[in-house]
Amino acid sequence: MSLDLGPLLPGAIVLSSMLPGVLIFLVDEESHLLRTLLNLFGAVLKLVLVGVMIWGVWRGEVFESRLDIAPGLELVLHADALSVLFVSLSTVLWLITTVYAIGYLEYSVNRSRFFGFFSLCVSATVGIALAGNLLTFVIFYEILTLATYPLVAHRGTPEATRGAKIYLAYTLSGGLLLLVGAVWLRTLTGPVDFLAGGVLSGMPASMHGELVAIFVLLLAGLGVKAALVPLHGWLPQSMVAPAPVSALLHAVAVVKAGAFGILRVVFDVYGVEFAAELGLLAILAALASLTILYGSVLALTQDGLKKRLAFSTVSQVSYIALGASLLGPIATVGGMVHLVHQGIMKITLFLCAGNYAETLGVHKVSQMDGVGRRMPLTTLAFSVGALGMIGIPPIAGFVSKWYLGLGGVTAGQHWVLLVLAASTLLNAGYFLPILYRAWFRPLPAAWENEHRFQTRFETMGALLWPPVITAVLCLLAGLFAAAPVSPLQWAQLIARREYGL
Amino acid sequence: MSAWLLLVLWVWPLVLSLPASRVRFRQDWAVGATASVAKPVLGPRRSALPWVALGPLPALVAVLAVPLGTELAMPWLFLGTQLGLDATARVYLGFTALLWLAAGLYTAYGERGASGHAGRFDALFLLAMTGNLWLIVAQDLFGFYAGFAMMSIASYGLVIHDGSTSALRAGKVYLVMALVGEVAVFAGLVLLASETGTTLPEPASVRDLSGLTIALLLLGLGVKAGMIPLHLWLPLAHPAAPVPASAVLSGTMIKVALLGWLRFLPVGELALPDWGHNLALAGLATMALALPVGIVQRDAKVILAYSSVAKMGFLMLILGLTLVQPALAPVGVAGIALYAAQHGLAKGGLFLGVGLRKHAGAPGSLAQALILGVLVFFALALAGAPFTSGAVAKYNLKPVLDAAEWTWLGGAVAASAAGTTLLMARFLWVMVRTEPHEESGWTWPLAAWGLLLVLVALFPFAFGKPASWATNAGPIGLGVGIAAAVALLAATRPKLLAPFIGLVSPGDLLALLAPLLDAFRQSGTTLLDDLGQAWSRLQALGAAGFERVFGTPVGDVERGLRQWSLAGALWVGISALLLILLLASRPLVAPDTGADAAAPVPTSTLLRKFRDRIPSLSLS
Amino acid sequence: MTAQFLYGGAGLILFVLGLWSFLVHAPLLRKLIALNIMGGGVFHVLIAVAYRGDGVPPDPVPHALVLTGIVVAVSATALGLVLGARMQAGEREG
């Protein structure tokens, strides 16, 4: 091929959802078909482009788009192994979520607005993934906030407005801290791109104090989206959003963006060894562990299904941060791979929760008696996701847990095992009762708000198949973790590059 | 080619679990399907293929067809799968598959109860089977752990199958303990992998284990093995579970712990006297507690459960002694496997017999008499009477016992054998007094039971030296004697012994633990409530403050500013300040004029400058 | 010299007086008058600047400035009056 894709592809990937998104705003509310076509066109096109990119990155090609937004301020989109991991995750899950959302919102209003922002949201996520420097990262990070806000507020109820407000308050404040940190860092280093192994290790010792302060600022900014305790308050509140949005928040975009940012800062800005030298990893590890346990304890006390899942996210996403906070390639692999694994497992759970709500009107754990009999496929998918979260092999979650534990022990941090053990038990404590109710309790005589679709399956196809597919992905990611194209292998590729192995 | 059987043998039941679940994904949900599935229908199952009985068939084939030492490496599967069949695994695979087959046949044709949930039971049964078989043939620790977890969690569904309150309580205890055990095993395996650098553990490659690792592995698997005091779940779960589930729980699943220890500990490689002695003592303690507590139980299945606990104690004793003296390993390991096999088969027979005694044949019929007779045989085999599998298996372990440093050990073991005999006598007593309720259709379960009977009966002749056949008569005779005396006493003066029965409730130590847990929960709730109240008060204060500052406006604050006098004064003031600041911060380029810079502008200077600028102007 | 000085100084005094009056008195008419007085003060200063001595033609530039300034001041005053009148009319109606 004579056309050099290198400088074009990253930009094209961002635009492949952004442009359809903008067009969708202009689509009349009634033009269901046109909107669906645009949606799917964008999603599939992005998938194809990402496929091309994965192939290229695997072969060691460089994809980089640069744009001067002002002299000295460069927007850099760069595809390295880590960004490819996140890009592929969000692209695949976006396609699935889009299909789901089309079904979910079949009878709803304001669909053009919804799908417009939906596409923008994913564009921003992909932008975050491909960001080649901190400035670019900050820009897309803020765009993500803006694009998600309308989605959270979408339902328009007072609770939705309130949830969206809280979401915004948290994320914008966080974004601002991130911005200040990024600016401050830039005054010390000048413009620097993300680089495997970090760029700061050469800084003189006199600057170390400043670097620690900057790290705290960056971490606070990223921690809001990554829902690190005590910055997690928005996440349970934004549960009022429609199910596909929750899926997007928890699995594909927002929370992941925060966690991904932490990975970027630790590995590609500070460099993990340098961060350890400054004592930053200890801060991160303490925060992550606290979050893991706190989120799980709170999840135990929730009756609302989505709220329980939300607190579970709080807990689970910090596995990623935990992985970043442990020195050594094994833990790094654990953290990185959990980025993908948590994504597919959590999206499964949320899509299932959406199915229960849409089909049976079930919103609470206490209403879930016997749903397994009425909705076997959905509940099967849910079970896979839930068991994976607990870390039951051979589902994907176990793989992450194994690498985190092994990495912790290898790094001499045996307490990681305690955290993982406690988290496993707590996860079991709040997921297994759900499974028990779903499979073992008798069905109620009738569900309050049962919605019957014209189908022979338990619910509408567009709602049913996405979670089933993601559940299968959870199984495949675990079962074929050692196979050449698995997320685990890719995470190992990243770790090798980060540690220069 | 036969290596692939190692994969097929556990994938097969996994695949079967789908049809066995009888879930129909496509049906007309729109017309009130809810109502039709909601009511469980009692009675025999509608005939379908006996999926559960088909499950273990490839495993049976594999036992016979796969040569020892076969390995199948699939590095792409899971985290690197390696399947293989060594001698221990083969023994395990053999008795496990047989017992699952018998239990499966019993399930497929004999299991009654909430048949609306039969699909669920069967699917979970097959999943537990998958796990059990997988962990036996897995040589990588991931496969072992995955199978272990799969088996444990699926069994939870078997335990609580009938949904009664006691089953749910038992299930809860089971699940909590199983999960704690699993977490400990996980941690132990992580440490093992880290310390040895291998994920294919075998005694030779795990010589560098730290104490923590060994402790975690012992405790984690100890839960499954019923090591005192981690045995609490066993006496609760067995009576709660349906008969075939109890059979496999007691017959195969708890034995898995021993297999794990044989794989993950440096058995025969390294002398670990401390750990060995501790384990042996734990085994002895297990026996010492389980036997007396078992004897005072009312429920036949609880008695059997305690018997299993005691037997596991015995095997722990042996393993412990083997750890002390690595030289004993060849004898010890083979003996343990064989003992586990014979106990599994006999215990399975006993459990299935409980079910048959209850339902197959009218009271007083020939069938019932035969059933009781076979039960007596199984009980003797379990106790280790001469010419039974028990005696032979025990004989094989004699070198290990004899080599122990503890001289009193022989007496203790003999006492335990007598105790087991008593326990079995107590079991038979309960069985005899059980009133059967006849139901039809027990042919296949009886056939399955017969299979077990044949296997147990042939066991001594297949695996034992003739010298071993007639051993162990002493302690058994003693036990039988005491049992006869007690029985006589019980028959003539029932009131004398009545207070002992039910003296200790099933799950013994749990009764002590429960009040502690309650107290903990109570205090925790109180504390959390208080904290919660304080927190919500703080939140309310914060919200009120926020509302005050950012809420709806009160009046127009700026009206005052719009008064010309105020605004003007501010303006003039700011201008003056600006002037002062400008003058004060004059750059010191020309120091000679710096002095008067701060002074008010002198007009004369101004005009002078002005004139200088325009030379044509004359002053005069 | 003195005349120029007086002129300039008087201009400044006028400016300050006008300013004081503008700030202190509320009625619109007085404010407009005060502004015009301030303007007058500035024009005075400019005229003083233009003086280049007897017999020498004065600097034309300040003159031009003053003329333009007067035009501007007149139009501004006019607009102020119109607006004031409108407001008064509105008050009467309301």
Place this chain on the structure above:
Amino acid sequence: MHLDLLTDPLVLCIMLPLLGAVLTAALPRRAVLLGSLMAVATSAAAVTLTILVWQSGTLRVALGGWDQKLAISLRADGLATALVVMANIVGLGISVYASGYFRDPERMRAFWPLWLLLWAALNGLFLAGDLFNLYVMLELLGIAAAALGALTGSRDAIAANLRYLLVGLLGSITYLLGVALLYTAHGTLDLDLVAASIAADDELFAVNAATLVLMVAGLALKAALFPLHFWLPPAHANAPAPVSAALSALVVKAAFYLILRLWLDLFAPVTGMAAAMLLALLGAAAVVWGSWRALRAERLKLLAAYSTVAQIGYLFLFLPLLAATPAGPVRDSLLAALVLMAVTHGFAKAGFFLATGLVQTNAGHDRIDDLGGTAQRLPATTFAIALSGSALIGLPPSGSFIGKWLLMQCAIETGQWWWVIVVTTGTLLAAAYVFRVLSRAFGLEPTPLRFITDARAEIPALLLALVSVAVLGLASGPLWTLLGLQAGGDA
């Protein structure tokens, strides 16, 4: 006058709108057509001018044929051109919007001449090369603006704009006194010559300082620097929407432009860190106070007006940073950031006010709490508010994001980290008030079927907002070129 002068874009930028004002006044029936034509022509001239400056640097034209010392001269340097092109594009947008806005023919006839006059004054002010012309343009601008603001005829509007007129007059007379003093001291009014003279002569420091104070004091009133902003919110909030847009986006900016000119170009040797700090402190107070008042405003237009107070405050924060930074690429970047923020605010605030006007027309009121249905009925309008709002907050990718980034960067570099706190506080408050409005758009009201409902009104608002976000935020490099600064300035 030479013929080539008439075709010089520099002259055309002023003459065309002036001509338009005369024509529309003379032929009121054709006011809309003539006015629109003139708006297009003026903008074209401004764009031509921009291209010329872009290519060849500063342009000058001397009118009247006198020598430079005394002549009426026009001068288009980078700074002026940047503001001219912003003002003219915004002006075009406002014109298009206004052509459909006024229902009442009387108001429409009054609007066009005044608006074109204001436009001419604005261009004149940016392009004037001497201090007196600047005065004339300033006065003209003030008068036209006050007259336009009172156009709704409501009592509140007249009262507010009368106050505005008086403030304007006070400010310009004070400025004129400064001009008089300056002429006394330096004997010339040409910007370049005065600058040279001040730089050359240190003895006149005190006079120069007094002059600067008089001029800046007068202009600070007009630029509504806290706490002298008291006239702005009522005046801007009560004017008709296109007028509000022009007042908030352009007129205030003109006064600030003049302050900047004086501070940086003319009086650079006089100004010191202390004085700059005072102005910046006032700016900081403006940021916090204005944003907070905007947050608590009940009416949408009042909110927008207070937001202008805050945004002007940001611009003053740059002064001490410029003072602390030695000449070089860093200072150039800072200067560019300052201009970028001013320009972005111009576009964003114009878009915001235009959209606000549409909301008001549709709802019949602009009480924020009751806007739910309207905001939802007009998705494009709400979108325009959202876009311009994010530029006001300084969210990426808007021009003000880059501005704030560079501002904060420089604040940290020069050790004046406290401005970072001011900027972040202001940003948070801005986010709060913008989203207070936007959250109304997510109610339970019935959904619209179309994105755009009123093209002539919505498209200008959308485009202006879009320029502030997408164009200025993603491609601000040309601004550096236009300003003639060293590109790539970074520490």
